[in-house]
Amino acid sequence: MSCWETIADYGLRSIGIGERLLPRADFTLCQQFTLIGSGMIWNIYFGTLALLSGFFLANALALARFSRHALLRKPAEWFIFVFRGSPLFIQFFFAYFLFLSLKNVYPFFSPLTSAWAGALVVLFLNTAAYSGEIFHGALMSIPKGDIEAADAYGMTGWPRFRRIIWPTMLRLAWPAYTNEAIFLYHATALVFFSGFPATQQRGDALYYANYFADKTFNPFIPYPILAGYFILLTLAVIGFFGLVNQRLNRHLPQEARRRIRLRPQAIR
Structure with a gap:
């Protein structure tokens, strides 16, 4: 089987398109690149x-x-405290078994026992808590002079918030929010290693990398491939958020603009 045939067969396998069975022997480099790349669809989703x-x-x-x-x-303080104070891995486990219990009573919750919906809810709540703290810190840092200038122009209520407070908050928070976005994409690798199962072996990039590492007893090929994909994804996030950052700071002199910098979080 040529590499192009492998890509055609396994390129979209993680979302149910292509070969149903995973390769079981004679693993090629192309198969590993293709299947791990296919799993990245879930991480991006x-x-x-x-x-x-x-x-x-x-x-x-x-x-x-x-x-x-x-x-x-x-309520906002407690929401942020709970989701920032507990490990994301535990949140996945707790949510899965909670949704499973609710499913037995209310069939309406059945979709939430699947990763595509249940894990998405957990990630949504988790990143909202971290981002909410970032935006709150930016609100606290808005210069009083900006508010006083808005008052002097007669801006109050919604017009002042929409034209002065909210744009300034975003501008101040954006570098930290960019790092939160990067961490969130990295955190998606935990989904199929938590309580949410991968049906029919349709998992994310780490799921396939772990599959090849277990079958070949050689982790030094699939895991560096996985890391390479995430590095490319991180560069894409930095590039996109950098463009937004330029837009938010377009009114400032060049030397006063805050640049986006990657600051990896060893401990969250």
């Missing part, structure tokens, strides 16, 4: 949807925590 949906909840949490009213502030 989880990371992108969780990031997009979590962005809006994170803004709401930041505003609620910034509020003077305890009925808004306290």
Whole structure:
């Protein structure tokens, strides 16, 4: 089988298109690159949807925590504390068994026992908590002069928030939020190693890398391939968020603009 035939057979296998059976012997480098790359579809799916949906909840949490009213502030503080204070791996396990228990009583929860929905919910809530804390810190850092200038122009309420507070908050938070986005994509590798099962051996990139490492007893080929894919994904995230950062800081002098820098988090 040529490499092009391998790509045609296994390139979309992780989403159920192509060969049903995984190779069991005589593993080639092309097979490993193709199947691990196929699994990256799931990592991109989880990371992108969780990031997009979590962005809006994170803004709401930041505003609620910034509020003077305890009925808004306290729930936001506890939500952020719980999801930042517990390991993501444990959150996956807890959510899976919770959804499994609810499924037995309410069939409505049945889709949440699958990774495509249940794991996405966990990642959505987790990144919203971390991002909410980042945005709250940015809200606290908005220069008072910006608010006073808006007041001097007669801006109050929603116009002041939309034109002054929210853009300034995003500009201040964006470098840290970029690192959160990178970490989120890396965290997607935990999905199929947690409670959520991979049906019909359709898993993410780490699932296939682990499969080849177990079959060949050689982890020095599949895991570096996996790392290479994630490095490319990280570069893509940095590039995209860097463009957004330039847009947010377009009104500032060149020397005053904050650049996006990769700051790996050894411990979260």
